[in-house]
Amino acid sequence: MAGAITRGVLFVHSAPRALCPHIEWAAGNVLSARVTFDWTAQPAGPGFYRAEHSWQGPQGTGARLASALRGWAHLRYEITEEASHGVDGSRWSHTPELGIFHAATDVHGNVVVPEDRIRAALEHAADPARLRAELDLALGQAWDDELEPFRYAGAGAPVRWLHRVG
Numbered sequence: 001m002a003g004a005i006t007r008g009v010l011f012v013h014s015a016p017r018a019l020c021p022h023i024e025w026a027a028g029n030v031l032s033a034r035v036t037f038d039w040t041a042q043p044a045g046p047g048f049y050r051a052e053h054s055w056q057g058p059q060g061t062g063a064r065l066a067s068a069l070r071g072w073a074h075l076r077y078e079i080t081e082e083a084s085h086g087v088d089g090s091r092w093s094h095t096p097e098l099g100i101f102h103a104a105t106d107v108h109g110n111v112v113v114p115e116d117r118i119r120a121a122l123e124h125a126a127d128p129a130r131l132r133a134e135l136d137l138a139l140g141q142a143w144d145d146e147l148e149p150f151r152y153a154g155a156g157a158p159v160r161w162l163h164r165v166g
Helices: 017-031 061-069 115-122 128-139 141-151
Strands: 005-016 048-058 076-081 089-095 099-105
Touching (some): 005 141, 115 128
Antiparallel strands (some): 005 048
């Protein structure tokens, strides 16, 4: 099904003030629309700002957003793309120190680790520390560890209510 539409969220966890308009321009270019984010101070990083932007677009929009923002100094972000007809969901995580991590996700947002990746990790079953390191890498644990303090926005953060459950 060519041209299937999906949706997702761009979470900018921390960005310096000077970078904020550039992030909006990059996202707007990918989304083919002018976007304005509601920037708030990031309590986990003095002098940094955070924002969230829900988007809708053709399959692959999440990857195009991640590519547009990849490698920018001092920028921490995550992008989600929901599964759509014939395509798994995805999550991209980026930190200045680690670069970008991509993983397929299921309908609940859980990382899906491919069979070959698990088999490769199991090659190190005799070395529990190495096995753990391989599985942590497959799950993006280092990115989660680095982003976790920035995910919590502090008091006064916008709350996203779920209207349809089940």
